[in-house]
Amino acid sequence: MLRTPDSTDTTSTVPATAMTIPATVRTDGDGTTSTRLLAQRGLFFGPSALVPEDLYSVVESGAARRERTRVRLAPGSRVSTNTYFGRFHATYWQRWTPVAEIDADAVLSGTGRVRLMASDSNKVSRIIAAHDVEDATGEEIRLVGRVDRFVDGGGMWLEITTETGELTVSDVRWSVAISRPVPRTDVVICTYNRVDDCLNTLQALAHDPEALDAVGTVQVVDQGSDPLESRPRFAEVSAALGTRLRYVRQPNLGGAGGFTRGLFDATAGEPDQHHDVLLMDDDVLLEPEILIRLTAFAASTSHPTIVGGQMLNLLHPAHLHISAERAEPELLQVGMPVPGAMREAYLLGKDARDLPTVQDQRVDTEYNGWWSCLIPAAIVRAVGYPLPLFFQWDDIEFGYRARAHGFPTVALPGAGVWHADFGWKDWDEWHRYFNMRNGLITAALHSGFSVRRITRRLAGLFSQYLVGMQYGLAATLLEAVEDFLEGPSVLHDGSAAAAGKIRKIRSAYPETVMHPMTDARDDFRDLQVVRAANPPGSEHLTWLKRAAFHLTDRSAHRTGFVTAGDAHWWHVSTFERAVVTDMSEQGFRVRTRDRSRALELARRGGRLFRRFVSEGPATAQLYRDEMGRLTSRANWARLYDIDE
Numbered sequence: 089m090l091r092t093p094d095s096t097d098t099t100s101t102v103p104a105t106a107m108t109i110p111a112t113v114r115t116d117g118d119g120t121t122s123t124r125l126l127a128q129r130g131l132f133f134g135p136s137a138l139v140p141e142d143l144y145s146v147v148e149s150g151a152a153r154r155e156r157t158r159v160r161l162a163p164g165s166r167v168s169t170n171t172y173f174g175r176f177h178a179t180y181w182q183r184w185t186p187v188a189e190i191d192a193d194a195v196l197s198g199t200g201r202v203r204l205m206a207s208d209s210n211k212v213s214r215i216i217a218a219h220d221v222e223d224a225t226g227e228e229i230r231l232v233g234r235v236d237r238f239v240d241g242g243g244m245w246l247e248i249t250t251e252t253g254e255l256t257v258s259d260v261r262w263s264v265a266i267s268r269p270v271p272r273t274d275v276v277i278c279t280y281n282r283v284d285d286c287l288n289t290l291q292a293l294a295h296d297p298e299a300l301d302a303v304g305t306v307q308v309v310d311q312g313s314d315p316l317e318s319r320p321r322f323a324e325v326s327a328a329l330g331t332r333l334r335y336v337r338q339p340n341l342g343g344a345g346g347f348t349r350g351l352f353d354a355t356a357g358e359p360d361q362h363h364d365v366l367l368m369d370d371d372v373l374l375e376p377e378i379l380i381r382l383t384a385f386a387a388s389t390s391h392p393t394i395v396g397g398q399m400l401n402l403l404h405p406a407h408l409h410i411s412a413e414r415a416e417p418e419l420l421q422v423g424m425p426v427p428g429a430m431r432e433a434y435l436l437g438k439d440a441r442d443l444p445t446v447q448d449q450r451v452d453t454e455y456n457g458w459w460s461c462l463i464p465a466a467i468v469r470a471v472g473y474p475l476p477l478f479f480q481w482d483d484i485e486f487g488y489r490a491r492a493h494g495f496p497t498v499a500l501p502g503a504g505v506w507h508a509d510f511g512w513k514d515w516d517e518w519h520r521y522f523n524m525r526n527g528l529i530t531a532a533l534h535s536g537f538s539v540r541r542i543t544r545r546l547a548g549l550f551s552q553y554l555v556g557m558q559y560g561l562a563a564t565l566l567e568a569v570e571d572f573l574e575g576p577s578v579l580h581d582g583s584a585a586a587a588g589k590i591r592k593i594r595s596a597y598p599e600t601v602m603h604p605m606t607d608a609r610d611d612f613r614d615l616q617v618v619r620a621a622n623p624p625g626s627e628h629l630t631w632l633k634r635a636a637f638h639l640t641d642r643s644a645h646r647t648g649f650v651t652a653g654d655a656h657w658w659h660v661s662t663f664e665r666a667v668v669t670d671m672s673e674q675g676f677r678v679r680t681r682d683r684s685r686a687l688e689l690a691r692r693g694g695r696l697f698r699r700f701v702s703e704g705p706a707t708a709q710l711y712r713d714e715m716g717r718l719t720s721r722a723n724w725a726r727l728y729d730i731d732e
Contacts, residue, residue, distance in 0.1 A: 132159040160254065170444055193262075293329070418538055512672050518590050556656075599680070645664070665679070
């Protein structure tokens with residue numbers, strides 16, 4: 089392990105064999121040779137029993153024993169890998185790479201049949217190749233599929249069947265021919281006081297040597313006050329990873345500062361010394377296979393491409409969060425599905441034709457979250473480093489900046505990690521400051537910056553927060569707008585001071601605090617659940633009515649319990665005091681009507697929005713003018729206190 093606390097040392101002691109993705113040279117029957125790159129492994133079981141094995145392979149009939157790298161079929165059985173992790177997503181390979189065909193190699197023992205199947209963009213399946221064995225003992229087979237009829241969609245998978253005999257299939261490997269050197273990719277994990285989560289992720293990497301061989305160093309950027317190295321388990325993980333592990337400690341600059349440190353170190357020196365970087369969150373349930381799939385795809389693209397892994401929900405591991413995303417900076421909205429994308433899809437379900445829920449249609453994304461995302465060094469050289477936003481919108485802004493320079497992003501199906509469900513995170517948290525402020529900065533850089541549209545959105549959110557008795561959230565929004573109007577100087581320290589400031593501001597608002605249910609002291613009769621009625625026909629008129637009730641101290645309910653799913657502003661605003669379930673379902677928050685505080689915030693908001701209308705366009709131009717400096721290596725070297 090190379091430990092570099094607050095260090096400028098970017099040397100690596102990774103063995104020479106890890107400088108590039110391992111590739112093999114194969115001599116075919118006609119005497120020709122080709123360099124093969126492992127694109128993905130055929131896995132029949134997940135990395136943990138906490139995830140459904142049907143995401144990898146499905147026993148469609150009969151009985152089979154599924155293990156990580158092999159499956160054993162009883163007589164009269166059929167197993168399919170037409171699943172999220174089991175498919176080779178050919179449509180993305182045909183669109184973004186010059187790969188002409190894919191080889192599926194496997195080792196067979198017993199009697200049975202293996203077919204290479206393919207689907208059209210409308211899920212109609214076809215047989216591409218097949219191989220029968222009888223009383224085989226470790227027979228190696230190869231099925232070849234042309235990547236030639238998948239522009240709009242479709243993929244390939246294996247169908248394994250037996251009749252009267254048993255069959256074991258193991259060591260399935262999908263490979264492609266590659267004609268150029270394969271770049272080295274380093275993994276960068278940013279962590280902040282999530283010691284056990286981060287160690288679990290590192291341990292998962294260490295336990296899969298073949299996946300680990302797909303990358304160079306594994307750099308951990310530790311920005312927390314509870315460092316990884318203080319734990320006994322860290323020594324075990326360090327020993328397992330050996331010289332691959334690079335451990336860096338630095339002050340907390342948020343996710344943007346942590347991930348950028350990895351990009352910064354990987355692109356030191358001359359261009360021929362630069363490495364691609366695979367960014368990864370510390371709190372994921374890791375499928376190590378993602379290292380193989382992302383690096384192989386990125387190495388095969390025709391043009392430097394950001395290759396993102398998809399996010400599966402940790403609490404609901406059979407659900408895909410979203411398959412391809414877009415954002416609306418002027419509306420401060422992120423995580424919106426592009427047309428045709430899947431959102432919160434149940435991957436073990438069936439469609440109306442009783443066919444599997446798989447991503448057959450190709451959908452082009454606009455950016456990818458940094459829970460797992462590979463960024464080529466060539467793109468960093470062309471567009472600069474991320475903005476020092478602390479976190480929230482840093483990945484989105486970088487994706488749109490790359491897009492503006494002609495570099496696409498691909499959200500690759502079948503390459504996923506499990507991450508905490510976004511839908512189970514309460515909106516009323518301190519980091520919404522960064523969501524709002526950084527959204528405005530991104531709008532300044534990557535939109536027409538319509539002051540009218542943005543102001544309407546800000547005022548709409550602000551007014552809903554006020555009648556919904558979310559005074560702390562309203563104050564958070566105002567602070568975000570005020571700091572945006574300060575201009576680029578607000579990013580001078582990487583936003584470290586802003587993180588502490590917004591926490592202090594919000595501490596003055598009781599409804600921002602979540603309480604455990606054991607703290608509920610009300611008479612149970614005052615905590616009866618009051619369900620929401622239908623959504624209002626006119627939100628504008630409903631808001632005016634709710635505002636009038638607040639000003640005149642009228643309400644439909646004195647108190648009551650509101651479920652997280654019913655916590656709409658137009659429902660909560662009918663209470664004088666509402667006990668509202670936190671979105672995490674771990675406790676509750678108490679919203680209490682405070683007319684004087686609402687009026688104070690409203691007056692402040694009115695003044696600020698008028699200021700935004702007059703100063704917003706000029707401020708947006710300041711961010712555009714300072715973009716090159718903010719994203720420069722020199723600026724990040726200053727933030728890291730590195731003398732170059």
